Amino acid sequence: MDALVNLGEGFAVVLTPINMLWVLIGAVLGTAVGVLPGLGSAMAVALLLPVTFSLDPIGAFIMFAGVLFGGLFGDSIAGILMNTPGNSTAIAGSIEGHRMAKDGRAAQALATSAIGAFIGGIIASILVVFFAPRLAELATLFGPAEYLALAVFAFVAISAVVTDSVLRGLAALAIGLAISVVGIDGASGASRFTFGLPELFDGIDIVVITVGLLALGEVFSVAGRRGTPDDTKLLASSGRLWLSFRELRQALPAWLRGTAIGVPFGIIPVGGSEVPTFLSYGTERKLDGRRKRPMFGRGAIQGVAGPEAAGNATAGTAMGALLALGLPTSATAAILLAAFRQYGLQPGPLLFDRAPDLVWALLASFFVGMVVLLILNLPFAPLWAKLLKVPKHYLYAGITVFAMLGVYATSGKILDLVLVLAVGLLGFLMRRYGLPVAPMLIAIILGPLAETEYRRAMAVSEGDAGILVSSPISITLYAVLAVAVVGVVFTRVRAARKQKVAA
Amino acid sequence: MSGVIPTVPRTHRARTADGFWRRRTGLVVPAVMLSVGLALIVGTLTMTVPANTAPPGPQLFPALIAAAVIVLAILLAVDVIRRPEPVEVADDAAVQNPSELDDDALIAAVEGHEPDAPVVRPRSNLWALAGAVGTVVVFIAALTPLGWLLSGAFLFWGIARSLGSRRPIFDIFLSLAISAIVQIAFSGGLGLNLPPGILEGLF
Numbered sequence: 001m002d003a004l005v006n007l008g009e010g011f012a013v014v015l016t017p018i019n020m021l022w023v024l025i026g027a028v029l030g031t032a033v034g035v036l037p038g039l040g041s042a043m044a045v046a047l048l049l050p051v052t053f054s055l056d057p058i059g060a061f062i063m064f065a066g067v068l069f070g071g072l073f074g075d076s077i078a079g080i081l082m083n084t085p086g087n088s089t090a091i092a093g094s095i096e097g098h099r100m101a102k103d104g105r106a107a108q109a110l111a112t113s114a115i116g117a118f119i120g121g122i123i124a125s126i127l128v129v130f131f132a133p134r135l136a137e138l139a140t141l142f143g144p145a146e147y148l149a150l151a152v153f154a155f156v157a158i159s160a161v162v163t164d165s166v167l168r169g170l171a172a173l174a175i176g177l178a179i180s181v182v183g184i185d186g187a188s189g190a191s192r193f194t195f196g197l198p199e200l201f202d203g204i205d206i207v208v209i210t211v212g213l214l215a216l217g218e219v220f221s222v223a224g225r226r227g228t229p230d231d232t233k234l235l236a237s238s239g240r241l242w243l244s245f246r247e248l249r250q251a252l253p254a255w256l257r258g259t260a261i262g263v264p265f266g267i268i269p270v271g272g273s274e275v276p277t278f279l280s281y282g283t284e285r286k287l288d289g290r291r292k293r294p295m296f297g298r299g300a301i302q303g304v305a306g307p308e309a310a311g312n313a314t315a316g317t318a319m320g321a322l323l324a325l326g327l328p329t330s331a332t333a334a335i336l337l338a339a340f341r342q343y344g345l346q347p348g349p350l351l352f353d354r355a356p357d358l359v360w361a362l363l364a365s366f367f368v369g370m371v372v373l374l375i376l377n378l379p380f381a382p383l384w385a386k387l388l389k390v391p392k393h394y395l396y397a398g399i400t401v402f403a404m405l406g407v408y409a410t411s412g413k414i415l416d417l418v419l420v421l422a423v424g425l426l427g428f429l430m431r432r433y434g435l436p437v438a439p440m441l442i443a444i445i446l447g448p449l450a451e452t453e454y455r456r457a458m459a460v461s462e463g464d465a466g467i468l469v470s471s472p473i474s475i476t477l478y479a480v481l482a483v484a485v486v487g488v489v490f491t492r493v494r495a496a497r498k499q500k501v502a503a
Numbered sequence: 504m505s506g507v508i509p510t511v512p513r514t515h516r517a518r519t520a521d522g523f524w525r526r527r528t529g530l531v532v533p534a535v536m537l538s539v540g541l542a543l544i545v546g547t548l549t550m551t552v553p554a555n556t557a558p559p560g561p562q563l564f565p566a567l568i569a570a571a572v573i574v575l576a577i578l579l580a581v582d583v584i585r586r587p588e589p590v591e592v593a594d595d596a597a598v599q600n601p602s603e604l605d606d607d608a609l610i611a612a613v614e615g616h617e618p619d620a621p622v623v624r625p626r627s628n629l630w631a632l633a634g635a636v637g638t639v640v641v642f643i644a645a646l647t648p649l650g651w652l653l654s655g656a657f658l659f660w661g662i663a664r665s666l667g668s669r670r671p672i673f674d675i676f677l678s679l680a681i682s683a684i685v686q687i688a689f690s691g692g693l694g695l696n697l698p699p700g701i702l703e704g705l706f
Contacts, residue, residue, distance in 0.1 A: 174575050190560075223631040223634065224631065392666060393662070393663040401662075414646065421636070421639050421640065433531075
């Protein structure tokens with residue numbers, strides 16, 4: 001029970017007044033950013049990165065834990081009350097959540113969502129505590145070929161399997177890969193696409209990309225839609241704040257099912273919580289259809305409970321994958337990876353040996369953060385919703401100011417601001433013409449890893465491509481991927497045929 | 504999944520605007536991709552590679568990506584030309600309840616079949632967009648010479664105005680206040696280095 005002893009030491013670090021204060025500040029700020037329509041936990045972490053610069057690493061990461069989960073708790077508030085989910089991961093939970101709100105059960109929907117986020121997050125964190133060290137051991141089995149297989153898996157899964165239009169998914173992936181090759185090539189020292197600008201030698205920062213793509217892109221896209229009517233009436237949060245025994249009995253299995261669906265997706269790099277939340281929504285809907293009196297479409301509590309738990313469970317295990325494998329499986333994890341590097345730390349198997357105090361304090365702060373967030377969200381969700389009454393133009397003007405401040409404070413380079421603007425315009429185009437953002441982020445995050453590992457593998461085997469499929473792990477990954485692609489092609493063709501028959 | 508779910512409100516009274524290019528403004532994306540691909544090709548060919556580099560050198564991946572970007576740009580262009588956006592443009596007219604329709608589209612997306620094609624294409628408010636982009640451009644240009652306080656305030660003011668704020672005078676005071684709070688909190692409180700510009704010495 002080493003894990004418990006270590007975790008206990010972690011709690012001892014977190015439960016000091018000053019660190020508790022960081023958790024609390026992080027949770028409040030994270031929830032606040034998460035509540036804003038269009039901004040989720042990845043943005044919360046990116047925007048608040050500069051705030052943590054003057055903290056010691058442990059304080060900073062404890063605060064990040066609060067921000068990260070705060071963003072996840074917050075993004076469903078706007079979804080339920082206004083039908084404008086804070087993040088793509090909150091879409092699934094908002095469908096039934098908003099119907100519950102329209103039905104006068106907004107408070108119950110918010111409570112279901114907060115408790116679901118809590119349960120999913122806590123269970124995932126417990127799993128991470130016990131299995132992350134194992135995962136780190138497993139990581140030693142991973143050589144260059146296996147990491148490459150994992151990256152290829154992520155690329156194909158996110159752009160072809162997860163998105164609706166394979167063509168647009170792949171296009172977004174390719175643009176992301178193109179951005180990822182800018183900078184000095186680590187293996188050879190050749191300068192690539194830097195136009196001789198020393199500012200570009202380190203490549204384009206992930207903070208620049210996320211802030212441009214997610215924040216500025218969103219602001220531009222709001223500007224572009226100005227004048228087009230949208231249904232963003234804020235519903236009052238009425239109803240009981242607490243769930244009745246009957247509601248609890250309905251929600252509890254959904255929370256647990258959602259968690260079970262969400263947990264494995266944290267380790268698979270398919271871009272965060274979108275897939276598991278929708279899977280959970282689909283599962284609950286199917287199960288509901290078998291009941292005597294189906295509730296879906298009229299505000300089913302299970303439709304909120306499942307996806308919320310799934311989303312937070314994924315976020316929890318994604319942190320495990322980041323800490324133990326050094327593998328960012330979502331945009332949020334990628335920004336945290338950048339934050340680790342800023343402090344000279346490299347997540348991965350060695351982190352548990354090199355900085356055990358930091359790792360265990362961070363894991364302990366997940367639990368503390370989750371409890372703090374439950375307290376902040378359960379009774380006060382209606383208060384958070386007040387934030388949505390601030391006029392939209394001031395909200396987005398504030399976001400823009402913070403986005404530019406964050407980018408400039410991170411690097412101090414004017415060129416980064418120009419890049420943010422360019423990426424923001426790209427983000428606008430992608431939103432307007434239906435290109436998914438997730439594949440691009442994954443490409444930028446894992447592109448350099450794929451290239452380095454490929455070249456490493458080739459150097460080891462002296463040019464023999466057979467090394468890429470020489471281990472059971474990589475063969476399994478490619479096989480699963482092939483099955484998934486065939487499955488997607490099959491269901492799409494069948495759906496297309498059905499539509500033709502119907503038409 | 505995020506970008507593909509149609510959020511287009513359906514409307515009954517809609518302005519129409521046909522014309523080949525108007526319905527195919529999506530060609531801008533393949534155009535951007537083509538220029539990215541060309542830049543990659545030029546950059547790859549003109550790259551100076553250090554002499555003793557191991558076989559899969561720094562040019563392999565950029566070359567592959569360039570090829571992929573260009574092929575996908577062509578495929579995307581063909582797709583946009585063959586399947587243009589709807590003729591009708593979303594109107595300013597109040598819509599009954601678009602969220603219901605959104606949900607149907609979402610559910611269709613969840614269940615794996617294509618949602619019904621939206622009847623209208625999104626209307627782009629190019630003036631508002633240009634205002635927002637222009638504001639950011641001015642902010643970037645003014646940051647070093649004018650300093651954070653003034654350029655940050657202008658950024659807030661300009662974005663709020665482009666997004667539809669109707670109170671320009673009130674906004675001036677609001678944006679100056681916000682910019683000042685940020686300056687005090689981050690520069691004074693957290694010790695970040697924000698450019699003071701022409702107001703150097705005040706803080």
